[in-house]
Amino acid sequence: MARTQGSHSDITGPRVREAALSLFARHGYAAVSMRQIxxxxxxxxxxxxxxxPDKQTLLYELMKAHMDELLAARAAEPQQDDPMAALExxxxxxxxxxxxxxxxxxxxxxxxRNLSPENFAVIEDLRKTYETQLQDILQCGVAEGSFxxxxxxxxxxxxxxxxxxxxxWFREKxxxxxxxxxxxxxDMVRKSVAA
Amino acid sequence: MARTQGSHSDITGPRVREAALSLFARHGYAAVSMRQIxxxxxxxxxxxxxxxPDKQTLLYELMKAHMDELLAARAAEPQQDDPMAALExxxxxxxxxxxxxxxxxxxxxxxxRNLSPENFAVIEDLRKTYETQLQDILQCGVAEGSFxxxxxxxxxxxxxxxxxxxxxWFREKxxxxxxxxxxxxxDMVRKSVAA
DNA sequence: GATTTATCTGAACATGCGTTCAGATCAAAG
DNA sequence: CTTTGATCTGAACGCATGTTCAGATAAATC
Numbered sequence: 233m234a235r236t237q238g239s240h241s242d243i244t245g246p247r248v249r250e251a252a253l254s255l256f257a258r259h260g261y262a263a264v265s266m267r268q269i270x271x272x273x274x275x276x277x278x279x280x281x282x283x284x285p286d287k288q289t290l291l292y293e294l295m296k297a298h299m300d301e302l303l304a305a306r307a308a309e310p311q312q313d314d315p316m317a318a319l320e321x322x323x324x325x326x327x328x329x330x331x332x333x334x335x336x337x338x339x340x341x342x343x344x345r346n347l348s349p350e351n352f353a354v355i356e357d358l359r360k361t362y363e364t365q366l367q368d369i370l371q372c373g374v375a376e377g378s379f380x381x382x383x384x385x386x387x388x389x390x391x392x393x394x395x396x397x398x399x400x401w402f403r404e405k406x407x408x409x410x411x412x413x414x415x416x417x418x419d420m421v422r423k424s425v426a427a
Numbered sequence: 428m429a430r431t432q433g434s435h436s437d438i439t440g441p442r443v444r445e446a447a448l449s450l451f452a453r454h455g456y457a458a459v460s461m462r463q464i465x466x467x468x469x470x471x472x473x474x475x476x477x478x479x480p481d482k483q484t485l486l487y488e489l490m491k492a493h494m495d496e497l498l499a500a501r502a503a504e505p506q507q508d509d510p511m512a513a514l515e516x517x518x519x520x521x522x523x524x525x526x527x528x529x530x531x532x533x534x535x536x537x538x539x540r541n542l543s544p545e546n547f548a549v550i551e552d553l554r555k556t557y558e559t560q561l562q563d564i565l566q567c568g569v570a571e572g573s574f575x576x577x578x579x580x581x582x583x584x585x586x587x588x589x590x591x592x593x594x595x596w597f598r599e600k601x602x603x604x605x606x607x608x609x610x611x612x613x614d615m616v617r618k619s620v621a622a
Numbered sequence: 623g624a625t626t627t628a629t630c631t632g633a634a635c636a637t638g639c640g641t642t643c644a645g646a647t648c649a650a651a652g
Numbered sequence: 653c654t655t656t657g658a659t660c661t662g663a664a665c666g667c668a669t670g671t672t673c674a675g676a677t678a679a680a681t682c
Contacts, residue, residue, distance in 0.1 A: 244629085
């Protein structure tokens with residue numbers, strides 16, 4: 233078993249995923265060829281098949297990794313008992329996490345239709361798991377009487393759409409810093425569900 | 428000048444655009460071939476070039492028509508002097524207009540990167556024109572003291588993202604009717620900007 | 623230094639792409 | 653009934669696609 237440590241695959245593998253992430257985000261899955269990805273890595277197209285069985289799986293694994301990271305990072309956050317504090321924590325977490333990974337977010341949003349049905353089901357399930365966490369916070373607040381929300385499910389989707397929308401305009405070196413953005417959105421979120 | 432009335436082009440032209448709209452929305456611009464569009468219309472691929480100079484222009488014209496319709500429909504709405512009434516009218520209009528054209532909306536958001544730079548600039552300009560209308564309403568409300576909004580530009584984009592998000596889950600025959608949806612979102616929008 | 627084997631090259635495969643165009647078709651105009 | 657010309661077909665163009673694979677390369681092991 234030669235070349236088990238320090239092998240090129242330890243380097244090339246991540247570079248393939250990075251290149252694919254960047255190119256898929258910029259041009260779209262269908263518009264990017266395996267040769268373009270290979271070119272960005274500095275390798276021939278055939279070599280990519282040491283790292284993925286096919287193009288579709290490459291896309292799926294990028295999205296799967298993103299969703300796993302999202303749920304893991306969320307689980308690592310400190311829990312809040314008060315619904316309003318929990319809502320604020322969720323809002324800040326969501327904005328921060330997504331603003332730092334614009335490419336993965338973009339792909340996970342735009343390329344769902346390019347997944348095979350089985351792969352789509354997996355990603356969709358993870359996404360629902362995440363959404364449910366916000367929904368649960370809203371329901372807690374309603375039960376407690378601190379939130380006035382007509383429909384927790386719809387409201388959670390509305391809030392997530394609003395928060396994810398940050399990625400369409402936010403730029404690291406823009407007019408507003410991330411904490412400022414968090415503040416603006418926290419304000420809106422808090423007021424929009426307050427009793 | 429034979430066949431100037433009742434010609435096939437009066438029928439085939441719209442059918443080409445309908446087929447392209449539907450296929451682009453379902454599979455994405457890059458993943459749909461001219462032969463697929465032609466097949467959906469019941470014609471050979473070459474015949475499409477009687478109706479568009481190329482595939483890119485076909486996409487552009489779908490998006491341009493959508494944006495023109497949006498601005499025209501918005502302009503036809505009754506004006507409201509009170510900022511809160513105007514905001515509510517905008518919210519209801521946006522949800523209603525977009526829920527009725529899910530395919531065109533989907534394309535106009537997802538396929539921007541497949542436009543040539545010149546075409547992109549045109550569409551982007553129209554989109555900004557629309558966004559500015561909401562921004563103006565917010566600024567009126569702030570000036571009047573009825574709205575508490577930290578940043579009218581950011582807030583307008585946040586609200587539009589939230590409202591457009593309706594299209595990701597709303598189905599004509601779903602649990603909630605369109606008026607019910609409008610009501611839920613109006614509630615959130617009103618509260619989120621209220622002083 | 624010989625052997626092993628993970629890694630990569632480079633060419634090939636069938637298939638599909640957007641687009642063009644000469645020629646067929648046929649309804650309306652004269 | 654002939655002419656006209658808008659409309660469409662069907663084949664062709666060069667090129668790109670995802671994927672495969674025999675063979676070259678070279679680092680790690682013995």
